[in-house]
Amino acid sequence: MAPPAASQRYPSPSQPSGKSEVSDLKTQLRQLAGSRAPGVDDSKRDLYKKVISYMTIGIDVSSVFGEMVMCSATSDIVLKKMCYLYVGNYAKGNPDLSLLTINFLQRDCKDEDPMIRGLALRSLCSLRVPNLVEYLVGPLGSGLKDNNSYVRTIAVTGVLKLYHISPSTCIDADFPPTLKSLMLHDSDAQVVANCLSALQEIWSLEASHSEEACREKESLLSKPVIYYFLNRIKDFNEWAQCLILELAVKYVPSDSNDIFDIMNLLEDRLQHANGAVVLATVKVFLQLTLSMTDVHQQVYERIKSPLLTLVSSGSPEQSYAILSHLHLLVVRAPFIFAADYKHFYCQYNEPSYVKKLKLEMLTAVANESNTYEIVTELCEYAANVDIAIARESIRAVGKIALQQYDVNAIVDRLLQFLEMEKDYVTAETLVLVKDLLRKYPQWSHDCISVVGGISSKNIQEPKGKAALIWMLGEYAQDMSDAPYILENLIENWEEEHSAEVRLHLLTAAMKCFFKRAPETQKALGIALAAGVADFHQDVHDRALFYYRVLQYDVHVAERVVSPPKQAVSVFADTQSSEIKDRIFDEFNSLSVIYQKPSYMFTDKEHRGPFEFSDELGNISITPEASSDIVPAQQYEANDKDLLLGIDEKDDNKGLSSNNGSAYSAPSLENSSNITSQLQELAISGPATSATTPQSSFGFDDLLGLGLSTAPAPTPSPPLLKLNPRAALDPGAFQQKWRQLPLSLTQECSVNPQGIAALTVPQSLIRHMQSHSIHCIASGGQSPNFKFFFFAQKESEPSNYLAECIINTSSAKAQIKVKADEQSTSQAFTTVFETALSKFGMP
Amino acid sequence: MPVAASAIYFLNLRGDVLINRTYRDDVGGNMVDAFRTHIMQTKELGNCPVRQIGGCSFVYMRISNVYIVIVVSSNANVACGFKFVVEAVALFKSYFGGAFDEDAIRNNFVLIYELLDEIMDFGYPQNLSPEILKLYITQEGVRSPFSSKPKDKPVPNATLQVTGAVGWRREGLAYKKNEVFLDIVESVNLLMSSKGNVLRCDVTGKVLMKCFLSGMPDLKLGLNDKIGLEKESEMKSRPAKSGKTIELDDVTFHQCVNLTRFNSEKTVSFVPPDGEFELMKYRITEGVNLPFRVLPTIKELGRTRMEVNVKVKSVFGAKMFALGVVVKIPVPKQTAKTNFQVTTGRAKYNPSIDCLVWKIRKFPGQTESTLSAEIELISTMGEKKSWTRPPIQMEFQVPMFTASGLRVRFLKVQRFDFYTLDSTILSKIQCRVFKSLCN
Helix, strand or coil, X not given: CCCCCCCCCCXXXXXXXXXXXXXXXXXXHHHHHCCCCCCHHHHHHHHHHHHHHHHHHCCCCHHHHHHHHHHCCCCCHHHHHHHHHHHHHHCCCCHHHHHHHHHHHHHHCCCCCHHHHHHHHHHHHCCCCHHHCHHHHHHHHHHHHCCCHHHHHHHHHHHHHHHHHCHHHHHHCCHHHHHHHHHHHCCCHHHHHHHHHHHHHHHHHHCCCCHHHHHHHHHCCCHHHHHHHHHCHHHCCHHHHHHHHHHHHHCCCCCHHHHHHHHHHHHHHHHECCHHHHHHHHHHHHHHCCXXXXXXXXXXXXXXXXXXXXXXXXXXXXXXXXXXXXXHHHHHCHHHHHHHHHHHCCCCCCCHHHHHHHHHHHHHHCCCCCHHHHHHHHHHHHCCCCHHHHHHHHHHHHHHHXXXXXXHHHHHHHHHHHHCCCHHHHHHHHHHHHHHHHHCHHHHHHHXXXXXXXXXXXXXXXXXXXXXXXXXXXXXXXXXCHHHHHHHHHHCHHHCCCHHHHHHHHHHHHHHHHHCHHHHHHHHHHHHHHHHCCCCHHHHHHHHHHHHHHHHCHHHHHHHHCCCCCCXXXXXXXXXXXHHHHHXXXXXXXXXXXXXXXXXXXXHHHHHHHHHHHHCCCCCCCHHHXXXXXXXXXXXXXXXXXXXXXHHCCCCHHHHHHHHHHHCCHHHHHHHXXXXXXXXXXXXXXXXXXXXXXXXXXXXXXXXXXXXXXXXXXXXXXCCCECCCCCCCHHHHHHHHHHCCCCEEEEEECCHHHHHHCCCHHHHHHHHHHCCCEEEEEEEECCEEEEEEEEEECCCCCEEEEEEEEECCCCEEEEEEEECCHHHHHHHHHHHHHHHHCCCCC | CCCCEEEEEEEECCCCEEEEEECCCCCCCCHHHHXXXXXXXCHHHHCCCEEEECCEEEEEEEECCEEEEEEECCCCCHXXXXXXXXXXXXXXXXXXXXXXXXXXXXXXXXXXXXXXXXXXXXXXXXXXCHHHHHHHCCCCCCCCHHHHCCCCCCCCXXXXXXXXXXXXXXXXXXXXXXXXXXXXXXXXXXXXXXXCCEEEEEEEEEEEEEEECCXXXXXXXXXXXXXXXXXXXXXXCCCCCCCCCECCCEEEECCCECHHHHHXXXXXXXXXXXXXXXXXXXXXXCCCCCCEEEEEEEEEECCCEEEEEXXXXXXXXXXXXXXXXXXXXXXXXCEEEEEEEECCCEEEEECCCCEEEEEEEEXXXXXXXXXXXXXXXXXXXXXXXXXXXCCCEEEEECCCCCCCCCCEEEEEEXXXXXXXXXXXXXXXXXXXXXXXXXX
C-alpha cells in the first residue's frame, strides 16, 4: 500500500480529510487492540502502514499514540518495527504518553530473540525524553553485556544517545569506561567501531570541563590504541575504516620509523573501492609526512593514481567530491600533476560543476611544457554551447596567460576569441586582454590593433564594455580612432545604464584628452557635463573632481589622472595562504568542497559543544584553574600536546618554512605575502602601529575607522617594537617554554566589549596578530579560553612567549610571560596588555 | 567523524517527501522546506551537489526520479556521504529487484524505514551489505530466524556476521551447480580528428563477477597485467612467457579482495560475495587497441536539412565477430523527418533521446558498414541555438577481446576441489566515441 501522494506544500486539500482519516484510524485501531482473531496482524499492518505514511508526509498522527501502544502487543516483528518508528517520532512531543511505551520496550529488551532485544533497546534510547532516562540505564547496562554482538552494537550507540539526552546520567552510570574496555576487548568489529565513535564524541564534549575526560580523549591517540586499530583495520567494514583513519590523522608519531610503520600498514587501503576510505588514507599520509619534505613529495606521487581512478569511476557527485580534494592538492603541488593534465580535460556529458572544477585544475597545472595543449583544449571549450562553461574557459586561458612567462601564443588565442563574434566571448576576452595589458604592456601593440577593430556596439556586458573603454583611454595614442569611438559612446551617455561604464568613460575621456587634446576636447566637455548631471553619486563626484582639477591646472590633472604606470607584477590572490593551510588541515571534509575553513560555515552552536574543542587540540582549562593562580606544573603535561594544537595555529609561517617552498612557486609565495600584508593594512594600519598608538590613531582616522570612540586613558606608549612577521615553529616554542624561567605573571581585566567579542578564540587571535603578537596554540571554550602567544623583537631575534588565560565570566585575564631577554619582559607585558585592552573596541 | 548524518530525506521531483528519517535532533524539521525553496526551486539544482543553507549542509544526489538528501550539521566527510547514498541505493535495489524509483519507494516504504534503521544508527553508517541484511530484514513477518528455532541455530552466527569480518558472505551456502561468471566491461573515451586519427584515448574498465558457489571458496584470479606477471616469473624464477602484457595505471578492488596479498604477491585472491558484484576497477591510458573505427561526416545543408554519413570499420581479426553492436548518432532536437539507408543491420530514429539508433546483431572482423541519412529539421523562428554535436556512442561485445588487451589468464577455486566449475568468461566492451573534431 502506497502512501497518499499528498504533499506538505499544498496542505489545504489533504489536511482536513487527513484529520477525519486519523480519527477513523483511531477507532479501527481501538477495535483491533484487544482482538485475537486470526489474521488480525495483517489488518494491523495495513493500519500501521497508513499511520506511518501519514507521518511521513507530515500529517500529525500523534493523537493515536495510545492506540498504537495498545496494539503493539504482538509477535510480528514488522509490526513491532513500525510501532517503534512511530513511538520514536512522537515520544518527544508526548512525554507523558511515552511512559506507556517504557513498559513494553523494557519487556522486549529481555526477549529471547536478540533481534527483538536490539530493536527494543534502540527504540528505548531513541525516545529522547529527558525524564525517562532513569529507565534507560538498566537495559543499556545489560545490553552492553549481552552475549549477542548485534545487541551490543546497538547498546553502544545507545550510550551515546543517552549522553546527548542527559550527560550526567551517562557519566554517573560509568558507561564511558565500560565502552572503553569493550572497545579494547570486544571480538566484534562493529561493536568496537561504535565504541570508538561514541567515545570520541562523549570525551570531546566532556573534555571542556573534565580533566579526566581530556586525558581519556588523549589516550585514544596513544600509540598502543592507534596500533591496535590500525593492525586490525581489515576486520572493520568500510565505514568503520574511515573512522579509524580519521583517528589516525590526529596521532602524533614519535619518530620517522613510526611514520613509516603506519604508512606501510595503510598502503593497501589506497586500493580500496570505497572512495571515502581512499581519501581518509590520503589524509593520513599527507598529515604524517608534513614535516618530511621528500617523503611528502613521494606521497603525492603515490596517491595520484588512486585518486585519478576514483574521479573517472562512480557517479558525477562522487567524482565531484574526489575532484574537490584533488583540486586542493593540485593547487598545492601543481608540478606533480603537470604531466597528468589530460585527466582534467572535460568530457561532454559531465555536469557543469565537475567541468568548472576541472577548468580550475587545468589552470593550476599549466606550465611551460603543457601550456600549448591545455590552451588548445580550453579554446575548444570556448565554443561550447554552455555559456557558463565557455566563459570559465576563456577566463582560464586568461589566468594561464597571467601566470606564464611566454604569453605570445596565448595572446594570439585570446585575440582569436575576439573574432568569434559571440557577445559573451568578446566581453570576457576584453576583460582578460585588459588584465594582460596591465601586466605585459609590451604586448599592447598586437592587442590594440585587434581591439581597435571591435565595434563597441556589439558589446553589451558592462564589464566587457568597461574594459574596452579602459583600453581606449590608456592607449589613445596608438588607436587612431579612439577619440571618435569615445565620442560616440559619450553621445549615448543616457542609454548607458551601468555606472561602472560611465565612470570608465569619464576617466578614458580624460586620458584621451591629455594625449590628443584637440580631438577629444568636445567629447570631454560633453562627458563632464553629463557626468556632473548624473544621478549616480560616484559618477557625479568623479566628474566634478575632474572638472575642478582641470580648472586648477591641466598639468596637475594629467599627473593625477594619467600618471605613467608600472606593470602589475602579481595580481592579488583572493585567498591567503593561511586559509589555504587551514583547509588543507581539514582535508576530507566539507571545508574542501566549500573552499573555506570550517569555522566560516559551521554555525556557532555547532562549533561550541564538540567540533570546536576537538579541532583546537587538547588544551583544556578546568574551571578552578582560571580562578586562582595556576600551578605551572599542572600544564606541563599538557604542554607536550601543543604539537596537536598546531593544526589550528594562526600563524602559518612555521608551516611554510617547513614545506611551503616545496609546494608553491616563488611567485605564489610572494603574492600571498602581499595579500597578507594588505590584510594587515586593512585591519589595523601598519603593523608596527601596535607600539605607537598615536600614529596608529592618525592612520586609522584617515581610513575612517572612527577610533575616536576608543578610550582616552591608554597606557603610556611602550617602547618595544615587535616584528610583525615573527616566526617560531611549535617545536621551538615548546622547548623554549620548558627552558625559560617565568619572568612575569600579571593579572588584568578585559573590557566588556572584548569579552563580548570573545565568542571564539579566533577573534582574539586575529586581533593580537594585528598587534604583532602571534598565537601558536589555543583552546578551551566559554567561559575559559587559553592561548599561547609569541612575539619577536623587531630588530633582533629575541623571543617573548606568553600564556594567557581569559575567563569570560569574571572578565579577567591572567598572563604569564617568558622572555629571552628578561630585562624587556616588562615592556612586552605592557605591549601585550595594551593590545588586549583594545580587543573588542570598534 | 565520517558522517554524523542528522537526517535523510527521499524526495520526488516535485519535492514531496517520500521518506523522512531523522537521526539526530540537531536539525530542525523544516529542512525539507529549506531544500525545496533554496535548492529545488532555484536553478541551483544542477550547480553543485553539496549546498549549505543556514548552519546545515545538504549533500544530495538524484537517482532516477528521486532525490536523496543527507543533512549534516557538522563539517562532515562528503565522500563518505555520497558513497553511503550509492551503497544504500544498491541495497534497496537488491531488495526491490532492480528498479529504484518513486513508485518502488512508495510501495516499499515500510521496508525502507526498516533498512534505514539498520544501515545507520545515530548518524553513523553501520552494515550495508545486502547479503547479511537479507538474513534478518524480511517482510515475511515471522519472528526472526534466531528465535524460530533457537536450539538448531539454522543460520549460525547471523548477527555475528552482521558485524563480522567476512561481512559480505554468509556461511552455509549450497548450490547444486557451482558457477562463476566473469565479465570485463570497458568504457573507452575517445577523441578522434576528422581524418580518423586518435587524439586521445583512455579506458576505464570493470571486472564484474557473478558467483554461485557453495561454502566459503577462496578464488584466485590471474590477469595478464605486467606487474603481476613479472612478480610471478620472479617467484618461479623463470622468464615470463612471451605474450602481450599490459600495464594498468591503477586498480581498485572490492572489499573482499585480500589487499595485503595483492601488494606482496600481486595476485588477486578473494572470498567472493554471493551473486553479482564488481570485483575490480582499473584505468589504462597506454596501448589501447580499438576494435572499431568510426568515421562520421555531418553536413549541414542550410537551416532545415542535414546529411549524416557514418562509416564503421571493424579492425579486429577476420575470424572474430562483434555482437550486439549499437551505434547512437545524435541528431538535433528539432528533427522532423529522417530518411536513411544502411548496408547492414537496422536503424531507427528515436526522438526521446534525439538519436539515430543503428543496431547490428553480428559484425564480423575486417569488414565495414555504413549508414547514410538525410535529416529534415523544423525551421525554428528566432535565433537558432547552435547544435552541440554530442558524441557518437557505440556499444558492443567482442568475445575474448578487450580494448585494453586485458585478459583473464586463469580463475582458480582453491580449497574445494570437488567443484565442477562451469566458468564462462565473457568480455564486453562499451565504447564511447566522445567527440569528433571536424576541421
